[in-house]
Amino acid sequence: xxxxxxxxxxxxxxxxxxxxxxxxxxxxxxxxxxxxxxxxxxxxxxxxxxxxxxxxxxxxxxxxxxxxxxxxxxxxxxxxxxxxxxxxxxxxxxxxxxxxxxxxxxxxxxxxxxxxxxxxxxxxxxxxxxxxxxxxxxxxxxxxxxxxxxxxxxxxxxxxxxxxxxxxxxxxxxxxxxxxxxxxxxxxxxxxx
Amino acid sequence: xxxxxxxxxxxxxxxxxxxxxxxxxxxxxxxxxxxxxxxxxxxxxxxxxxxxxxxxxxxxxxxxxxxxxxxxxxxxxxxxxxxxxxxxxxxxxxxxxxxxxxxxxxxxxxxxxxxxxxxxxxxxxxxxxxxxxxxxxxxxxxxxxxxxxxxxxxxxxxxxxxxxxxxxxxxxxxxxxxxxxxxxxxxxxxxxx
Numbered sequence: 001x002x003x004x005x006x007x008x009x010x011x012x013x014x015x016x017x018x019x020x021x022x023x024x025x026x027x028x029x030x031x032x033x034x035x036x037x038x039x040x041x042x043x044x045x046x047x048x049x050x051x052x053x054x055x056x057x058x059x060x061x062x063x064x065x066x067x068x069x070x071x072x073x074x075x076x077x078x079x080x081x082x083x084x085x086x087x088x089x090x091x092x093x094x095x096x097x098x099x100x101x102x103x104x105x106x107x108x109x110x111x112x113x114x115x116x117x118x119x120x121x122x123x124x125x126x127x128x129x130x131x132x133x134x135x136x137x138x139x140x141x142x143x144x145x146x147x148x149x150x151x152x153x154x155x156x157x158x159x160x161x162x163x164x165x166x167x168x169x170x171x172x173x174x175x176x177x178x179x180x181x182x183x184x185x186x187x188x189x190x191x192x193x
Numbered sequence: 194x195x196x197x198x199x200x201x202x203x204x205x206x207x208x209x210x211x212x213x214x215x216x217x218x219x220x221x222x223x224x225x226x227x228x229x230x231x232x233x234x235x236x237x238x239x240x241x242x243x244x245x246x247x248x249x250x251x252x253x254x255x256x257x258x259x260x261x262x263x264x265x266x267x268x269x270x271x272x273x274x275x276x277x278x279x280x281x282x283x284x285x286x287x288x289x290x291x292x293x294x295x296x297x298x299x300x301x302x303x304x305x306x307x308x309x310x311x312x313x314x315x316x317x318x319x320x321x322x323x324x325x326x327x328x329x330x331x332x333x334x335x336x337x338x339x340x341x342x343x344x345x346x347x348x349x350x351x352x353x354x355x356x357x358x359x360x361x362x363x364x365x366x367x368x369x370x371x372x373x374x375x376x377x378x379x380x381x382x383x384x385x386x
Contacts, residue, residue: 021279029306030269032262059251063269066259069225076223076256084294086214101277113222 001175003037004153005190008176016183018128018156026125026153027060038175039067042121042151045173046072049148051121053077053114055140057096057107057132064153065123072121077114079107079139088112092142096135099128107135114143127152127174130161137170149173157191194368196230197346198383201369209376211321211349219318219346220253231368232260235314235344238366239265242341244314246270246307248333250289250300250325257346258316265314270307272300272332281305285335289328292321300328307336320345320367323354330363342366350384 013021025031051072056065057079069076079094080087082105091108098105114120122136133150140147147170155162155174158181165172177191206214218224244265249258250272262269272287273280275298284301291298307313315329326343333340340363348355348367351374358365370384 015279019279023280023303024305028271028273028303030259030262030271032259032266032269035259036263059255059271059273062252062255063259063271066223066225066228066256067263069223070229070260070263073225076225078221078223078252078256080221080252082294086208086212087216101275110216110221112217 001037001041001193003034004176007031007034008154008178008188012188014181014183014186014188017181018159020154020156020178020181020188022154030063035063035067038064038153039071041175042068042123042173043071046121046149046151049121050119051148052118053120053145054123055079055109055114055120055136056123057081057136061124061132064125068121068123068151075113077109079109079136081105081107083108092139094135094138094142096131099131107139109139111143114140114145116144118143118145119148120145121148122150123152124150125153126156127154127162127172128156128159130165133161133165151175154178194230194234194386196227197369200224200227201347201371201381205381207374207376207379207381210374211352213347213349213371213374213381215318215347223256228256228260231257231346232264234368235261235316235366236264239314239342239344242314243312244341245311246313246338247316248272248302248307248313248329249316250274250329254317254325257318261314261316261344268306270302272302272329274298274300276301285332287328287331287335289324292324300332302332302336304336307333307338309337311336311338312341313338314341315343316345317343318346319349320347320355320365321349321352323358326354326358344368347371
């Protein structure tokens, strides 16, 4: 998606060969016009698939997932990274390693919010090693719900998780795929979509 | 707001005299139709105030803040509860105690995303002891930005933070205010708005 690539080129910061900072428009500060473009694109892609739920993980996926749920007019569900005192014990659980924070998280969704009749579209801001998305797929399958697709804003193509998931037959719709970043020249190479 | 009160009466769970569980429509699972009603109400309330940013705190405020930012067509900024490895050190910081998780958090906003020209509408799902909102007001004022108002979905009126903030002159627009909950009878008493 050209608009997203342009935002990345204009406002993104290549911090290293594998870390791209997009805090100014996608994460921490969120450009609502860009967000609408992304949500509309996923809506176009999946609108005939009878999506019943949008699933994401706190925190940075929530904004994207909210506007996507608004376009589809379906409930949004987000997996939590910690159990708060008022959560039930009736939970789907999956283990997820966070490369950003360098810790293992367990993620949770209350069993009341995913069921076997759900057609789930998973939404997240980044796909790199695929830990979060794999955890969300795992939760969805525990509920016997169907993973209809995965909508990702920025995929780090060089970290392969997107291609691995596609090879397993999943419909992964990334709106920008970065095949290479150079921490010296700051060059970003996008995959043709 | 009658619609929100009806959701609370129909789907909310009184877990104790001061804990209301709204996971099924506002938190974890989010009813997008209700979310739009809430965002539209805040838009009506603050649309003439030249709002330039919507500010919230991760994670449960983000969905509400996203649709509100969409209505206002302005950027959304969310304060973070932990420093990730790719955040800058150029941050506004405030201390916030979480009664849900029983820990002290420091919250952060990158200085690039709030400035003295901003008219900020703070959005959050709950107002109880006021820790999160007070922290967000603190961050906004560090940036010399103006706190135009505070939009809250559910205020626990019996915990007084809303009235304290109003007495300080802040425009706190809560869409449902609970003055009493009874863990035995499950009765919820709303304040007339």
